[in-house]
Amino acid sequence: MTRNTIDQPQDGVIFEKSHRGRSNSCQAPQLNASETTAPLSIPASLLRKSAPLLPEVSEMQAVRHFTRLSQKNFSIDTHFYPLGSCTMKYNPRACNTLAMLPGFLNFHPLAPVETGQGFMACLYELQEILKEVTGMKAVSLTPMAGAQGEFAGMAMIRAYHDARGDTARCEVICPDAAHGTNPATAVMCGYKVKEIPTRADGDIDIEALKEAVGPQTAGIMLTNPSTVGVFERRITEIAKIVHDAGGLLYYDGANLNAILGKVRPGDMGFDVIHMNLHKTFSTPHGGGGPGAGPVGVSERLTPFLPVPMVDYRGDQYRWLTRKDRPQSIGQLSAFAGNAGVLMRAYIYARLLGREGMPRIAEYSVLNANYMMVELQKRGFDLAFPSRRATHEFIVTLKRQAKRLDVTAMDFAKRLLDYGYHAPTTYFPLLVPECFLIEPTETEDKETLDGFIDAMAKIQHEAETQAEMVRAAPYTLPSRRLDDVRAARELDIVWSSKE
Amino acid sequence: MTRNTIDQPQDGVIFEKSHRGRSNSCQAPQLNASETTAPLSIPASLLRKSAPLLPEVSEMQAVRHFTRLSQKNFSIDTHFYPLGSCTMKYNPRACNTLAMLPGFLNFHPLAPVETGQGFMACLYELQEILKEVTGMKAVSLTPMAGAQGEFAGMAMIRAYHDARGDTARCEVICPDAAHGTNPATAVMCGYKVKEIPTRADGDIDIEALKEAVGPQTAGIMLTNPSTVGVFERRITEIAKIVHDAGGLLYYDGANLNAILGKVRPGDMGFDVIHMNLHKTFSTPHGGGGPGAGPVGVSERLTPFLPVPMVDYRGDQYRWLTRKDRPQSIGQLSAFAGNAGVLMRAYIYARLLGREGMPRIAEYSVLNANYMMVELQKRGFDLAFPSRRATHEFIVTLKRQAKRLDVTAMDFAKRLLDYGYHAPTTYFPLLVPECFLIEPTETEDKETLDGFIDAMAKIQHEAETQAEMVRAAPYTLPSRRLDDVRAARELDIVWSSKE
Amino acid sequence: MPFIPHTETDVQQMLASIGVSDIAALFDEIPAELRIGSLDKIPTGLNEMAMSRLMHERAVAPQPLCFIGAGAYEHHIPAAIWEIVTRGEFYSAYTPYQAEASQGTLQLIYEYQTMMAHLTGMEASNASLYDGASGLAEAVLMAVRANRKSKSKRILMPATVNPAYRRVVQTIVENQGITLEPVDYQPGSGAIDTASLPAEPGDVAALVIPQPNFFGVLEEVNGLTDWAHAHGMLVIAVVNPTSLALLTPPGEWGEQGADIVCGEGQPLGVPLAGGGPYFGFMCCNLKHVRQMPGRIVGRTVDADGKPGFALTLQAREQHIRRSKATSNICTNQGLVVAAATIYMTLLGAQGLHRVALKSHQSSQALCEELQMIDGVTSAFSSASFHEFVIQFDGVSADEVLDRLLAEGVLGGFNLSADYPALGEAILVCATETKTEADIRAYQSALSRVMEKLKGGAA
Amino acid sequence: MPFIPHTETDVQQMLASIGVSDIAALFDEIPAELRIGSLDKIPTGLNEMAMSRLMHERAVAPQPLCFIGAGAYEHHIPAAIWEIVTRGEFYSAYTPYQAEASQGTLQLIYEYQTMMAHLTGMEASNASLYDGASGLAEAVLMAVRANRKSKSKRILMPATVNPAYRRVVQTIVENQGITLEPVDYQPGSGAIDTASLPAEPGDVAALVIPQPNFFGVLEEVNGLTDWAHAHGMLVIAVVNPTSLALLTPPGEWGEQGADIVCGEGQPLGVPLAGGGPYFGFMCCNLKHVRQMPGRIVGRTVDADGKPGFALTLQAREQHIRRSKATSNICTNQGLVVAAATIYMTLLGAQGLHRVALKSHQSSQALCEELQMIDGVTSAFSSASFHEFVIQFDGVSADEVLDRLLAEGVLGGFNLSADYPALGEAILVCATETKTEADIRAYQSALSRVMEKLKGGAA
């Protein structure tokens, strides 16, 4: 007799709760008589003939529906969520509350700057903070997520080569472990992608790199710590190789947790970096976004930064546009990017302060190394056993998959039953049956221990009742979902026929 | 393999998650050196020797703990909650959002009125609205819940008699169906309580009333519609009987939903009324409070109203205190009552407007009558089958209890499994095995039909698998709880010994 | 129709099922002469947009620097608190009568009870009363019931108890024949003079002891408690919960500790908000728990033997015991208690101690600064918590406060009406929200005001 | 330590388990010469109380009456929306990769897709792009991929498309060799003159059609669509979602409807907030769905055969297809989409229609009022939605706007830089938030300003 045996009255999609003619007049504007009856100045050929199918529900139905939907999610506010490369740390509630003060929400992006000085002061100071923490010369906040930050970075590299007339550079190098956005971005900037392999110890194959670079090399896209969760030790050498070949170095700074306040991409020799404020600076993931992907650059790329940026001179903050920065690659959004996300990151950065930043590195790395060692002690295989973990590390379940036919995905689903979100599975692609595990600094030791115990229990279950594990989860709003059918029998828009 | 078979990592009381030395420094003030080391001017004999046991958890642990706790509740925002006499209707979110604007939250209750004119304007207008809707001459908003409103009302009745030197009136009449707060309040005001019976048709036994009144009668406490969910048809006659005997009439207006904008207690002849804004005016119940229980009075009780009240003259709102109203029964709270609750009720009242109020009566009564008739059609017994329902009505499960040994409580618990909060059970006390059902106006027909179906299904279950029903619920965070043990083995404060 | 989901079709189907032709028919039991037309004096409904605009306009108010306390205190409120408390599942739930469907609220209250018991040093706590003042009234009623040694309805109520509380207690208890007898304070110290207490007070049910008292001054709680117990009285402590992180908990006052502890919970994460909703807390020891008013949550087990929570000892309450209940209280201040519980959780013992200490230090610093102004003197010599009284020499307190407001400072609470003997005096509060710059701002504003007023007088 | 739960004991136990002596040892793979000292230019940390005070101070800003639109629109936002959206379970969840643990987010997106498809008259919708401008860039890239009949990388981009959008598209598509070719508008009507379109446009991948266009004017979308299709182009519609409650949905433009529909979602319940986060929407028909960028949610069944939701068609995306993906987009604007979904649910078709109609009527009324002022003329004759252009005779638009601001009115967006041919002209918007009194207030402020400026000029 479980929760699932009785259909709950509030289940179903919102359209199934809709009732023709139900209206929620409290939210609609009142029209006076002349407004409803006056003939429209719009020609009939441009007018809609029939109303769109939108839900017709009461306000309470809506509140109940979406409140109940929310309860079907795992989230940081409810669960441990050790999703590697995603930095699911605590999102301080104050960042939300303060960013949503009415005075900030009402600021029109095209209003005179006098009406938004407090808002713009926050953005300006965030630029300064990010410069310092990355060791770059200048920062533009405008990219709206990591991938757009990557785009801005690669477009700047291209603009730089173009500005020097160095137009034969048509190739970008990426390690095979790179996040998918890297190659996709390079292509959006008109480049071809050349992959280079990762060595067994997790570092880049420097010999392969040497062979790959040449006059066709526009640049390289790297992450350090890399996406396999180790610090690239020969980074200075790599920088020299690429620079000597005339290429520039792009730093995918989606995950800065492990190095915040410890080592700076600018000091490693990188020319451009993007940051994911929705990871390191703890703005919420919101079930998929929004994020913010500011870019920082070294001296030589400064002229090319995307606009707008915020400037402070005398006693007023103002927007810098293409007019002020003629070599800029241009605008990436209609206004100033995901400003509200930037506000939340700013508040977080000020709460941390200079002393809080290295602490993040220290405790996120401590948590990752502790989990890595403990899981190894419980018999799990590490992908790079000779290395320190950074903010994350990789366990490979290849052995389990082969021997017991219990895959990483099965472990992942069973973890959900135990009340833990699964780690990142099957990324990076080069490690088979992998779990990329990132505990973050905001989790306590008891929670890490609980997760480690759950892993050990599932291992035991896999040995004794593999069938059961393969059919997990059991305790969630849905049992395992049929992805294949989702793609084959495409149902992406509800219709009442069924 | 259910949710309950695996202990979720976040279960347990907050003290079990506490860890000595864990601190959440972001929320504590910074002390400068002199502040921590300076010798205190407080004598050692008055200083605490050891720190109190409060949880030592991180901010995220706290957020996760209380977020997860919240998910264990039923609520209006998640469930149909037809709890009779409680008016669980939709609490518009705007009432909360707008009442929590920073400009309102920062207003100190003792600050000069200049700094809170907007706030006080709302309270003043609420007084006016409540006067109009109850038909009373004056209103004081200060009582902090229904029971305190009752207290204020009975204290005014006493003050009135006392002021006239009519001091022999020592008795208050209550129907046997009255809410428990009524007799309890009468006693707090120094009165003895005389109960009079309810007739089989739900009305008061007028003959018994006539016998009960006399020179000892201070007044009568009535609800109309009564707590058995019917409208007392001979109310004018009753008023006359009591008034003729020199007593006053108290109207328990906890539930005005059924008469809002239709008929007014003032017009029925009542001398004093309290209202539960947390019912009729849809301020949230908050898991037990806070509420607000304003009192309205007829002309003769006006001088005795509790203070403060809000006055408007010329162009400033100001507080009226004992100084302005020397015959007042006095203050009931340190400041002006549950002001934030009053703000929410004010917003709600303005959203409804004059046309919205009778609509509440119409649709809450429609919903109740519909459910009553449909349940009767499905074979359930009504307590007062000859009567119209008001905003609520009573089903008695006496037959089921006798025949199947399945009680109202068993039905109630099984309803939880079906995703419906149970109606009020075992109140009023005079109807055996009763369900007092109040759907409210904000529920749609599909929801009512769903509930009716669930009742029918449970009836069927009771007939075919009574054992199962008696052991419900099955799908909630807890199975049925042992109340007896809770009282016998009193555990009301957590201690680490166990 | 705002908030009403019915379509015309629904209505017709429902009426048909009931067997009436229109909604009006459902009101046919109401005598025709009682039915009313429209509610003319109520404005027509606004949509949310218009209402939102109106409220935003009304919420724009001057936001002066606030140094008023006098029972409601400005403290930092962590953002997490109200974001969680206003979640629908807490906000829109009823009293947890159906325990299985209310484990969230119930467990939270159990945790609250535990925190309050530890903070006050007592064995039990209820789930809240309306506010500090009415809570004290309930404590007085409880003391009269609970004091088995005494048949008296006399209560000793010192003049150092918040005057508003005394007024509320008077309103609530007078109809039951209970009398409140004053105990005076010593003009120099601002506290009750233990030495001058009567040796033969007669049969008295209880002594009320405020800590800190209304002047912010600390009472000699140990001596007072022992004296009261020696004369067969119960001791009712009225305390500021923040101060308890620093001060001896009532459970440890004197030889045996206080018997009933109550107070205003507002300082624990509740906004000023024009005076409410706040909440009253009440604690006692187990031997008196059956005399305590208000709800209580207990831990028990469910049918599977798993721990769970439920309301308990309900036989004390009006819905069971009716006219014999410990109080008429039903709805309490649940949501505000949820806020306080999260506040205490976020602060912890260490954080709350820092709040108390910082508030104390700030008010000490402010008091020293203000005394240096010509014409301003500190009224009392005793140690205080985070409030203090200053007296003005030859100028009106009202005038001073008005002028301070013009300078953007809410200077304090005027004591002249309640304590005429103090002359022109105000009660001033500084909590952890006040920075050194704020303190200087007050000091310099008051300097300017005093200079002008004295100059004008000269 | 803010946000870090570790106690000293925890740290020691963890270090011992790892087998190192201190945390510094965990960084031993980082070359020593790269390690840095302290971040001197970053201020020291503030506690939440201090930060909260700072932000409250910064949030105090003049709140003039706003008549600026130009891509970001002030609409009423029901309170329920952001109270629900900021619930932790939506706010702090990740992208729904683990479908079973993300049914809330997934179902919501499925519902969103359905609403957007119906609103635009298309068969499919993605789960969002960053904003309207970058969404248009993605639409351009998609059109080049999707137009099988054309090998061209030429796109016709009318001058009536928001200039900021055109700049963004330029930035994003130029590196792939795509060219944007302008199409001019008719000076009198403010719309593209269908009649004067070239008979032989050559091989072009797509025509972009804005509706309403940047001037607020309605384009002849039917004629434009048919012309484009007749010449083998795809049609990319850039639309305002509010307007779609009133105007022909792109799926019904001309004979065959638009091929790709995109636009800015901000009007659907998203606050102005200095420019973001907003979201871009994109819809198309099923035949093009595999060319669409961005996430898509599909309904499927679980192991018990019960309906459930999951991300689908992921082979289009970068994490699977890498360099061959339809776009590099990964993180999108999920939470803002949640807000828009709740907005559309609360408003319904009827409510949204009223918002559109009221906005239209308000702006019409305002336009008429303003034109009556001496020196103010309306620039265009065509029908418009909720924005319009006015021109000033002999006075500078900047000057007018400055003086209006001094009167508490944000008068509009200055067009002079983007459209020098219009002279001194501004784009003005009025939505349903503007009352008759607001309209009069603008009218009289502008009258005063014009009088002064003209007087000064004379």
Ligand SMILES: Cc1ncc(COP(=O)(O)O)c(C=O)c1O
């Ligand atoms: C290493 C890495 N690079 C790039 C990205 C892309 O960032 P976004 O999702 O914000 O576009 C991510 C995150 O998903 C990432 O983990």
Ligand SMILES: Cc1ncc(COP(=O)(O)O)c(C=O)c1O
């Ligand atoms: C009929 C009736 N009277 C009085 C009350 C007491 O109101 P409160 O709980 O606000 O004190 C209630 C509600 O519980 C009630 O239903």
